[in-house]
Amino acid sequence: MRCSRCGFENMPGQKRCFKCNSVLLTEDTPVTIEPPRMAGWKKPFRVFFRQVRRLNKGQTLDSYPGRLPHWLKNFSRSVLPGLLLSVIPGLAHVVQKKFRQVWYYVLAWLVFLILAIVFYGTVRGLVCYSLAIVLHAWIVIHASLRQYISDLQQRIIAIALVSLCIYGLYWLVALSIRDHVAGGYINFPVPYQNIESGDYLLVRLYPPGLRLYARGDLVLIQQYYRDHDFIVQVIGLPGETVEVIEGRYVINGIPLKNDIYPVPPFLQSWPFSSIIQENKYFISADFHLYRGMLPSKVDIGN
């Protein structure tokens, strides 16, 4: 049998050429001649990852020897330090100089975390939050426990256990943030600030009574009989007279602009007039949340 590449005459039955090691093709050898093709949807992803690689110059962190002390690299490879360092996803890998192995997990984790914040309070947000936790768990396992886990069952159990721990960790972080930040839905549009009805706004918390509010401030109201907190707008300050005339707020006889201080629909149907007591504010919202004036101490943030 003659080799098509080098022309060497091989013994019959040989599969590869004795001289050049090429595969010997016979009449009945099935050869696939159609090359694999790329699916169209993959193209933008490939372009993106290519750009990322190009920015990274295709180099690993190992290209920079001696950047980290050797003891730190060894320290990070043991189980407990690896777990502790992986509290920040990817940190253990950076120390171990193998971040390239997990950078896409870290990127995906970041994306899911951002999406979870964007869709906070919805099912989508919950799904993104869960995925972020699972990805974080996998990064932790990859950093320190991977060598001890061999089969799929062990991996699933490990991911479940580490996910639970990470959930607890996230909960602790959320609790610490909760003392300073809160969020609530707004039920009316404020065109001037490009806010639409149903938007979820985050507010910074102040100790009660510490801050005096200005007209137009958006403040969060905690309602213990509702599931969610709500954002309302401060319209009248203590001592002022608030009226609703022709669908606009009028403060001490001066009409306010409707796009900055929108009047809720239920207030537009009948004339309204009130004098605000001292230490109280007049707030505007698209639902009956509080009867009478709101004491300034109830406001929790803006």
Place this chain on the structure above:
Amino acid sequence: MSRFTQLEFGEEPGKKPSKDQGEAIRNERYFYQEAVKYWLNGDFEPALRNFSRTLEKNSSFYEGWLGQILMLIELEEYPEALIWADKALALYPEHPEILATKAIACVRDAKIDKALAYSDNAMSKENISSRVWLARAEVMMERRSRMAQDCISNAISIAGKALPVVRLEAGKLLRRRKNYSSALELLSQAAKELPQSALAWYELGCCQAGMRFREAEVAFEQALKIRPDWDLAQASLKKYQKRGLFRRLFGRG
């Protein structure tokens, strides 16, 4: 194999086409020439199909395998090109040209370390061709090495009959790296030697447009005359014609 292999055309395989018979015999050489024609017109998809057909006729036709890998690279399907190069390497182990195409696929996919390894491997073989030198030049350019120009010179010096195509490939490479002045010389010669190649004219046009030469319009028009339905050339021509007043006033040539 194809479902058409049992059809009888009344022609013997391998017989040379004669004027009396009219149509050429559709053997692997015929499809290879068709593929090269499409390739030189910048029409890579049909070129790939024709390279596949050469292999349908003769699966040990080396140029068919190489052409398929090169077309996959031109179509920016680098992982597929690598898979196919591996398959070709099973048939032609350690072939320097296939290793070089792997290096090209890797370097264009921004996998520089792998590209360098494949290029090193290709360079270590005997009887290396212009394509191996061009692949080396591409890897060196990615690494911003001054050796790239020497590699191109070597590729041209050993090109032989394939000189116009090597000039075109080298010009394309330099043009992609925005080394317009060097690319212009090579592409001008390539366009002269391959006047029926839309790809050569298009590349020349791109190079001239990059240097703000007014001749770019002529080159694009020439490419469109050869291949009127080429969207890429049409878009480039429109873009060039719609350039701003400042560029029109201060354009060279």
